[in-house]
Amino acid sequence: MRDTNRTWLLAQRPDGRPDEESFEFVERDVPEPGDDEVLVRTLYMSVDPYMRGRMRDAESYADPWEVGDPMQAGVVGEVVESNHPRWSEGDVVTGNLHWADYSVAGGHRLVGVDPDVAPVSTALGVLGMPGRTAYFGLLDVGEPKPGDTVVVSGGAGAVGSVVGQIAKEAGCRVVGVAGAPEKTEWLTDELGFDAALNYKEDDVHGALREAAPDGVDVYFDNVGGPVTDAVFRELNVRSRVVVCGQIALYNATEVPTGPRKLTQLIQTRARVEGVLVSDYEDRFDEATERLARWVGDGTVQYRETTTEGLENAPDAFLGLFDGVNVGKQVVQVAERD
Amino acid sequence: MRDTNRTWLLAQRPDGRPDEESFEFVERDVPEPGDDEVLVRTLYMSVDPYMRGRMRDAESYADPWEVGDPMQAGVVGEVVESNHPRWSEGDVVTGNLHWADYSVAGGHRLVGVDPDVAPVSTALGVLGMPGRTAYFGLLDVGEPKPGDTVVVSGGAGAVGSVVGQIAKEAGCRVVGVAGAPEKTEWLTDELGFDAALNYKEDDVHGALREAAPDGVDVYFDNVGGPVTDAVFRELNVRSRVVVCGQIALYNATEVPTGPRKLTQLIQTRARVEGVLVSDYEDRFDEATERLARWVGDGTVQYRETTTEGLENAPDAFLGLFDGVNVGKQVVQVAERD
Known part of the structure; x- marks a missing residue:
């Protein structure tokens, strides 16, 4: 000691x-x-x-x-x-x-x-705060249905990697956005994501249209900024946007600006909602037990x-x-x- | 003829x-x-x-x-x-x-x-599309509860004026935003709004803090742009934003930009959702009958x-x-x- x-x-x-x-x-x-x-x-x-x-x-x-x-x-x-x-x-x-x-x-x-x-x-x-954030944010706020296309930014992060795997388990087509080939390969080759985009190299909007040809039903956003701008353009009618993090903006010294998006919400009636895991404190055990089972049987890798x-x-x-x-x-x- | x-x-x-x-x-x-x-x-x-x-x-x-x-x-x-x-x-x-x-x-x-x-x-x-938009947008998307503070932009417009009066009927504190003294006076003196701001003359954010000292629980947005930016700063935890119109942006020749707002949604877990009245077609009669009764008994003026x-x-x-x-x-x- x-x-x-x-x-x-x-x-x-x-x-x-x-x-x-x-x-x-x-x-x-x-x-x-x-x-x-x-x-x-x-x-x-x-x-x-x-x-x-x-x-x-x-x-x-x-x-x-x-x-x-x-x-x-x-x-x-x-x-x-x-x-x-x-x-x-x-x-x-x-x-x-x-x-x-x-x-x-x-x-x-x-x-x-x-x-x-x-x-x-x-x-x-995976069995702590990030895993629970993924669990409640995706399932309670994102409300994925089988056949939905789910896009997750920060897809190779602590939260995003779990979001994508739960979405696969829920029967969704999953597209991850990440910032390095090592990450996108992990998502597609090991975690079973259907596609992964490298926002540092790809034309995100164009690549997204290819990866999500039927549009986006759930967008789980850990990042914000231009990646999010691109995904918003592909939101489907009645889609859900889960705002979990905006890491691209946290170190900004001035108020970050970007394209206004509310008109798109009229066109799509998309629902945009923030998630904070502490709101779900009385259900932490539910998430932790479920995640532990999924980690145990290999459904969720980390x-x-x-x-x-x-x-x-x-x-x-x-x-x-x-x-x-x-x-x-x-x-x-x-x-x- | x-x-x-x-x-x-x-x-x-x-x-x-x-x-x-x-x-x-x-x-x-x-x-x-x-x-x-x-x-x-x-x-x-x-x-x-x-x-x-x-x-x-x-x-x-x-x-x-x-x-x-x-x-x-x-x-x-x-x-x-x-x-x-x-x-x-x-x-x-x-x-x-x-x-x-x-x-x-x-x-x-x-x-x-x-x-x-x-x-x-x-x-x-009031008994047509704008009245029904107000009815479904406020009640179904905004979900006002008695005691809530409801802010409506375009408050003296065809939709906004009805939104505010229904919100009063639902037991809410109602703040209208409009663009002329003739309008703000109509809202407070005749329609019973608790307060009304003139966005062309007032410091909207400062005036809003006075008019909505407990923050904003429901924001019904017909306008967009800087008025909306100001209201977003005052959103309460679990508040609802109903995006009905963005008239301030419709004639823009370039993609309108403004402060990014998603980080605020994490902080507040506010829900932002668009409304389009045609989604409620199978319930039009409900709205029209209710509005006709309210117009008949003076609850809703127009x-x-x-x-x-x-x-x-x-x-x-x-x-x-x-x-x-x-x-x-x-x-x-x-x-x-």
Whole structure:
């Protein structure tokens, strides 16, 4: 066990793309758990695009992070010391904790992770928040029907790759949009997507018309920007657009502009709706159990891109905006004992 | 009875705002009805913003009008000659006919108008397509709940003025956006809107924050553009945006651009959906009967702006884009016998 607690703080609010000035790496004392609290040693921490929003000082669905406070993340860790009746030393748990070697949390804020089901890191990915986002966003908001054409941007990401596989299971034709040949090949050759476009190389609109000759019934959008503009042109009557992420816009320094789209919604009566996984908190178990079964029987495959070392967490986070990751990006902070 | 049939043709597709070159006024023979057809003498014809879309050569929910063909419109007229068992000379009917003194139509394509219920021109407005659009758009797509704040752009128009009054009846706080003091005063002083903003004079976003201090639960959009941008900034969590019209954009010569809005949809999980009244064809009677009752008991008031003379129909149409009309814009072509 380390005798200090390395911790990443939000050093200042980024203007545009975060950089090294945005983060500060400090060494602190390992905290002590109080009543009903648990000390957790981080094994894996998650970096996710939504974190960019929390670094901003703006109203949103959650309060912004304060400058000088630790950066927060989904963490999978091992209980080191427990003052909570539910947890014992050695338990593997997950929760929203810190970019740090250790975090203290109220025991009720943690969820157990069963290491026998799948590698524990999956609690941050396919069996965690991204997997559940895919599940509820596609099934509850997107409402796919067999025979529908489903297009997913960020198709090789932690959410998109699961969306596409669930859509295949639901009987849909699935087209993924991604930004590298390695990714599009993964989608078509391993995950069973019917087609995949490389938005960095293809004429997206033209390629989409070929890949989705009957138009688009469900568009699951993780990206926004010009890819989304192209897909909107192919929306079918009564189609559904699930707005899950807009990573192409998160580092913008001015209000991003683009073609106005509402007239198309009159023409198509498409429904455009945002999804936020926390709205489905009372149904998390449903999603997690279903996803675990699908992972177990091979229906849903996953990949993780693992960055080694807490010191590299900011780089792993920034890599998301460059599309470095295939599947879920995690940071391995320590090995299990 | 006239012995010629004055008719407006689509002379050429407009590039931007239609002008006198877009229309051609010709004199033709009065047509003769064939089997099961009816000859209708136009009393009133409607001009509506959607017609701008039909003048365009682009895919939409309906086929574009052909150059050289008569312009089409909702018409209220009198049966002059009938070869259809349902209709007799002197019946007042409505249907989608021509910008002309006379039209011939299959009898099954006409709907009867009862002159005892309300002035027959209302079959083009509050008891016609605009009234039904308001009814289904607000109630089925907007899903207002008592206590909701409903904002309607084009609030003094044929659709918007009805939307606001139905929303009041549904127990909502109603804010109208319009473009002239005469209009905003009508909305607040006569129709019972809680507030009305003049987008040509007020700082719309600031005025909206005052008029809708609890945010916006339903936005019924007839206009688009900067007014819509301002309202989107005030959308509440799980709010609904009904996209009915985008008149501010219809004459654009290039793809209109504006602030991208999808990130706000993640933050709010607002649902944005287009409405097209023809989707509700099997429920038209429900809407018409309800609206007739509301008009009868004063729950829903209406105004019409009447332009005299078929020769002035293009001016009446173009006036829509300048907001000349208060309430429903109609053209009176002839008096009832």
